[in-house]
């Protein structure tokens with residue numbers, strides 16, 4: 484039995500089931516969203532205190548058409564990157580718990596919607612991290628594809644260029660993140676799909692599961708036969724497909740859930756292989 488503390492009965496049943504699944508799972512794929520970084524001081528977008536909830540205009544900075552068309556949007560975007568809380572943030576207990584899971588050899592892959600690199604800074608092997616929405620610490624030229632570091636671009640902003648352009652071709656420069664209206668990297672999506680179908684347990688943490696195609700990974704995992712655990716403060720559209728739903732602070736939920744001792748599991752390891760070969 485797991486100590487479920489002062490939960491109500493429904494919570495207790497969810498925790499019991501979640502801990503059993505984690506204990507027995509040999510291959511776990513995780514999807515994280517903004518909710519895992521709020522404890523580290525990075526506000527989410529759509530939550531009660533979200534960036535877009537408080538200031539709907541801020542969403543324009545993340546829209547590719549506005550960014551391309553309006554130099555003022557670009558200047559505002561550079562100012563916002565310079566004061567992004569990720570520069571100061573430190574990984575929290577939830578990030579560290581996932582690194583521990585990886586160290587136990589049971590993490591198949593970690594898909595993240597976050598651009599803050601806190602998983603890597605928590606010591607997670609970058610090879611295991613699939614950044615669905617890119618990283619804010621890189622830049623890319625929208626004309627020629629030249630990549631660079633955000634630090635170098637922001638140095639040019641600090642030196643008086645409010646909208647630095649590509650030094651190779653003069654094209655519009657942007658953070659190496661996926662904006663609204665931009666496609667996700669198909670290679671990253673494919674790797675994410677493989678990891679979703681190739682696990683016994685799919686765990687989501689801190690994502691509202693409303694943004695596609697990221698949210699579709701949960702569905703894909705369930706359809707491929709994996710158990711789903713949803714850890715999120717608010718309800719998600721996938722709660723009714725989940726074997727267990729855990730609310731509460733992820734900095735408490737994940738360390739507690741992922742430190743459950745493993746139990747021997749001798750059933751054959753189910754694997755679905757590479758969907759591109761079906």
Ligand SMILES: [Zn+2]
Pocket residue numbers: 624625626627628629649650651652653654
């Ligand atoms: Zn360029």
